[in-house]
Amino acid sequence: MNETALQAVAVHKRYRLGRQEIPVLRGVDLAVARGETVALLGASGAGKSTLLHVLGLLDAPSAGEIRFDGRRVDDLPVRERAALRHRHVGFVFQFYHLIPELTALQNVLLAQMMAISPLAYWRVRKQARADAEAMLERVGLQDRLRHRPTELSGGERQRVAIARALMASPQALLADEPTGNLDSHTAAGVCELLFDIQRQRGLALLLVTHDEGLARRCHRTVRMKDGVVER
Amino acid sequence: MIDAFSPYVAWRYLLTRRINLLAVGGVMFAVWAILLVDSVFTGFVSQIRSDVRASACDLMVTELPHDASYEALRAAIEADADVVATAPRLRHHGMLQQVRVRAGSARNQGSSQVDFDHTANGFALLIGIDPAREEAIGGLRQWLVRGPEELAQRYPGDFWPSPALDETDAGRKGRLAMPDADEWRARRRAGLAHEPDVANQRGAWPGVLLGWQRIRRLGWFARSEPFDVVCASFTGGDGDAVLHTHSARVGFAGVFATGSRAADEGMALLPIETLRTMLGHDAADPGSVDVVTDVAVRLRPGLGAAAVAAAGARLRDRVNAALPPGSPSCLVADWEQQNVTFLSAVAHEQGMMQFVLFVVMLVAAFVIYATLHMMVVQKVKDIGILAAIGGSPRSVGAVFLLGGLAVALFGTALGLGVGVLSAANLNAANEWMYANFQLELFPRRLFDLREVPCRLEPSWAATVAVGAIALAVVVAAVPARKAARMNPVLCLAHE
């Protein structure tokens, strides 16, 4: 239970805007253990999303280290970082980020097609499809497999996104205001699902939110301000 | 290696985005146009080449001294084991005019106007031939069959084939003489002296053979209709050269078609002795020379290009040895060298055409580029999403590269299919368009062809297909690279 699934060590992130360097993260240390839920709070612009991206290897830190299961990963080649991003972490975003051309099922299937050659995928496609259908059933969308994102409600879209994030059986979930775009009732449902799955699978969950109530349901709350974690 | 999602997403994009049809259509059109236009061109070129080949002899000994004697050269040339036959040719510029026109109208009299249309005004390249020997060289009989055919294809009327070669009497055949009764009728019609009784008329006129393109301009003539042939030469020099004109009366003996437009317009064939006489070398004169300007050579059939070249070199040495000492070397030209300017002009034109078609292909490639670029711009968010769920930059780029490849594959396949079909049915389609809409896509009358020659070379089709696909991949690589290099975080934030 105490293994750190995800760890940021003295992470700095600076953005360069013209000649100016904007420090967004200024030495962040944060660890999330397996089975642990951490709420990340902070004012808008504090750097929460940036930290999430850096932690999920979607963006490179300017300085510091990212560790998965205690192993440094931010210095790996780009291809391996992509594979780890696929295998180790799942992202859930505020605006769902589904591909509009694909149905719910196809969006979830997409997560099965990462880090695998077309030929290898072809051999397991039936199993992949069955898994994707099962996953959608798990998030309560068994009747929405063939719906496009535009034909789904916000809550349903977020469920599809959660299903997609879970498809590769990651050890950590990085959720950036997953309910920020939903009404409170729908938000409650999505949160229930998220915590349920987290508990079931013993995932590390880092949850960015502005909702203190939601934060209180997590094991731990971390506050950020101006690019640093408040102690 | 790429990930499985790349082809999958590329395929989904293709199916859901109709703009890609435009790119597929563009590639299809370009491939189709290239195949069709080029196969018509290839057809034209091969037809032209075979026409030229048919009207050219295997080897032509030319650039001989002005008083070269045929008999001397013949002995030298025919001594070669590869030579089957030779024929003398005597080239001289001249004019010819219908007797009837000159007698009946004053059309050209007193006119200082220069008319450069040599088919209409009578300028001609006079070629003196020995009909019997020409038959051994080949070609002449075929030309005389095709001449009336070409005219009959285009104009109503009764175009008789020349009887000159079927003459059994060797002397008459050598003069390309027409039957005596024909000459009698022609004399009477033209108001020239003739026997009162047709049975007593003895033909005196040598025959002249004219190209069908000239006939097309001048109109068809009755058998043995008289022409006057004129040529001119200078004697003396050093400022007081004297111009001599020589003329002969000949009868119209038929029409030929060689397949070469220049020859069919400008050439007039007449018995070599007639032309020799005009040039002061009448066989009966003492000291006359059986002059030739060229000797046509027929080689043993089945010789390869190398053997023909070797034979050409041997003949040049033999002829040079037979010429008087100090003469400049002769030239021995094979059929391609005999028509080198014409053939290289045709090849050049085909090259130009292929360049134009390549530009069409570039436009199609640009359409692919534009649609893919647009796709990358519109799909920025998807690029971020794919990266977030684990897509490597290379695989994300591959989505767009494969999209371009698929567009090119479909477009090329369709273009090949339509191209092959339309090449096969080109003449039928051309006829149909003309019959129903008075529209002729390929105006074969313009080129004096019976049908549009169309030859689709499989190697060319393969080249075009591979080229189109390769070009599309190169062009698609630009937006693909752009997509691969995007920062996923910025993509996700993109509105």
Ligand SMILES: Nc1ncnc2c1ncn2[C@@H]1O[C@H](COP(=O)(O)OP(=O)(O)OP(=O)(O)O)[C@@H](O)[C@H]1O
């Ligand atoms: N690509 C970028 N270039 C320059 N500055 C950036 C870039 N991305 C983020 N920033 C800046 O970094 C700071 C932190 O942004 P971030 O999105 O991490 O904030 P946040 O805590 O998630 O805020 P919110 O609660 O509003 O989502 C902001 O001030 C933002 O302007």
Ligand SMILES: [Mg+2]
């Ligand atoms: Mg944020």
